[in-house]
Amino acid sequence: MKAIVAIAGTTVGEAIRRKVLLIILLVGLLVLFIAPGLGTLSARSETTVLRGMMLGIIQLTSAVIAIVLTVYMLPNEVERRTIYTILSKPVQRWQFLVGKYLGAIAALALMMALMGLVMVITFWLQQGVRDVSVFADLLKAPVMYFIQMSLLAAVAIFFSTFVSPLVNFFLSGGVYLLGSLFNPFFQTLQENQSTSPVAKGLATFVNMILPNFANYNVQNPIINPGQTIQNEKLYYLSAAGYGIFYIVVLLVLGILVFDRREV
């Protein structure tokens, strides 16, 4: 356990110093901060548009960070040969992989927390929002996005045990896109009378196996308030549980591959 924590710790330390990530983060933060300014240009903007925009920025930025952060993680260790110094110590490969993963999501959590904070500050300073419950409501989305990004990071880590970073970048990005869009697609398919039962069956199957990132896209009721959500807590808990299940599956798979891999 100590080894895992130590590896996670260095991973965070490294991640928060990586220039690429910092630049992406900085751009995200900057856009968050100037978003209200952009909004006023189009007379139609009000908090609804602003909320949607800010949550969108947080989600997009986090996704890019999650992918860029994780795809290079294992290859960098091999290239710098630090992985050899670590694996020659009494550290199991699974500990190494899990440590790296935990470090990655901890770094993500830090960066996302910063974005969440900037969003809150922006609403507070520029929009004059003083109602704490508004912030609590707004921050629900980034919390769910964090689980989403953790799942994305697990996908990228899993792929990084056997494909090159560039391939992984597109692969993970593709899975993210697919997983984000599958739910609505599945819904359309289900409700379309003319869809063949075979296609429906196939879609149901895909629905069961694909990492459904859309489960964490809970921004709609936040952007358009006034909707009543049934069992919000249950939903959030289930979505979190789903994420954890899927992350474990990916990590175990990753470990199985990584254990057999020659680095």
Place this chain on the structure above:
Amino acid sequence: MSTDRRKPGVLLTLLAVFFVGQAALQGGYLFNAWKTNYASKNSLSSSGGLSPDQFLFALAGFREMIAGILWVRADAFFDTGNYDAILPIIRLVTLLDPHEIDVFATGMWHIGYNFTDEEQRSDRRYIPSALALGKEGCRQNPNTYELFFETGWLWYHKIDDDYDQAVKWFTEAQKRPDMLPARKNLLAMAYQRDGKPDEGLNTYMRLYKDALERMKQEDSFGTKQNRDTLENNIDTTLVRLVQRGWMAEQEKKPLNGYDVDPPFDVGFSVKATVVAARKLQFEGTWNVLPVGTRIRVTLKDSNFPHGEPAGMDWDFSNDVNLDPPKEETFMQDQLFVKNRRFNHKVDMSRDPTMYPFKSPEYDLEFYYNPRSAPPHIQDKFSWNGEGMTDKHFLNTDVRPGQRVIYWKCTLSRDEILRAGKYQDQIPIRKTPNYVESTRSYDKENVIIDIPSLRAQGK
């Protein structure tokens, strides 16, 4: 093997259990809960908006960018009149970028007005979809007046019947601060059409006050013109309120001497002939001389879904449906009165998709609502038809609380298609008061009996 001395069996079991766990959560609960609570309300989902392949197409890239490109493409289709191609594009664009107000507005107009038969009769089966698009646009863009205004306009101008709705939407539009002052006048007009001229006057007065305020800040041509228009409108409305006896009525005074008294008998009669398969001819009388009278005629399935007398529940749908019911028939046209008679042919034989005639029975309805009448006719009939009557067909049921002229008969499918025994037997429906006449009213030299619309009748 260095690192893995544990049995892989344990790992594999863990893998299986968790995998089944996630699948169960997703399939058993999450997806449905997400669908209910978090799915985009504008719906990719709601019934039939988009087919799965259209949806997949939409996934190919960045939403807004694609939306923009699509819209540019749609423009080309407008030029070539390829309206069927535009419809899915409008739908896609509004789904991809729900803040494209112009696309919503254009889409509504397009769906509501552009689908017509060979004789330029609008396909009104699309109207609920046009309204649905408007409602969706309002939901997506609640902070701007435009789509509220556009939706109101569709009620006011296209549906031209249920003015309550027009008033409702224009009122919503006025709540948005970005509404142009000149457009606000339309609410007053909608109130008048809705039979509430006093509300109309109030609206004008309020707008006039605003206009004077604005004059103080900005003495521009636009503001001046707006103020002048309002002055004019207020003037006219006041005169009408007096002349049409509204003021007297409010004060419970006898209407004797006002234009609306006594009510004028329009003397409606009609004969409908199925002259050939899917071709109908309507001839009849209407005792009002001035031009500008249009009598609505509708022919629709007796069991038309959401059907209502001489129309339908236009507002029934919240989903934009790109494929209106192909099985149902709804024809609506207008009979123009000239020299107190009308004679009009409706040819539905060239548009089998619009008039499929699949139902066994059809309602043929004639309908006239003085609320839609032009001002010079309303000068006699007043806003709510107080000055109008008909010995046989005055009706206060089909539009509760309103005085309209209404007559309905039914035709069978065989009759309309001239099938079976109707191949050589001409189906005819006519009101009992219809009198055959050989007299031509079209020639210029014919002298016509002109009934007086003035106070004492003849």
Place this chain on the structure above:
Amino acid sequence: MAAAIETKQLTKSYRSRVVGTINVVDHLDLHVEEGEIFGFLGPNGAGKTTTIKMLLGIIYPTSGEGYVLGKEIGDMDVHRQISYLPERPYYYEHMTGPEILRFYGSLFGINDRAKFSSLLEKVNLHRDVTKTISQYSKGMQQRIGLAQSLINDPKLLFLDEPTGGLDPIAHREIRDLILGFRDEGRTVFISSHELSEVELICDRVAIINRGVIEQQGKLTELLKGGRIEITVDGVNEQFLRDMKINDSNVRSLPIGILLDMPEEADPNAVIDSVRGSKGRVLSVVPRRKRLEDLFVETVTNRPRSTGGDTK
């Protein structure tokens, strides 16, 4: 003495679509005694790093056996008693020396500040505790590497090209440290292609080429068989003919003639005959055999054509 490392027919092969199966390490039999500095020599691509990685359990042998400190390779317990310094490693650049030690220490569950500072002192980095690795010179990086490799007080150290790419002063510092390890009773396994270094510090060496051990043994034994060089001037033809019979190489130099003869030959007899032929002796130089000569002999005797190029 027990064996620190023992391999029996250890083999690692890779499949290549072009040339078929390549044995990068081919039936390797290594034997390293405890407490010695063992030099593992070979040209680049000979299979040195592959062998070390197999011994550490980072990659898996195709066939054969290997034992490290008496346990089969891959045994996690062994990892507590060994350490590895890869060839030119890059540590986490944002960390300082003490942070590096703390990190690697935590992998063993060691958190002993006194030990960390004594290690830093040992590698002469105790004055640079605030510098991050990114500010270190190559020599400093190598020294922090050695310090991290000593955290667990290893019985056996694997050093892969420990002096690669360093300047002469840094060379010397590293060399001294390694010699110190032996004095502390540790076994050191050095892989290198820089022979002059190895020659100075190793007790025993193995020379590997194309994955095969060509020579293995004590340096003193392997380097047996030196030469004597005598430079002469003004000797006649007859003398030179005699010398050739005498198993000597004769080369003409600008200043005279160089006679190169085996260690066993009697230089006095040669000097006498030079005098007899009215010649002059310019110099007599005994030449000890150098590791380099042995290496070149070994490597060139085996053509590099057996099985294509390795990675």
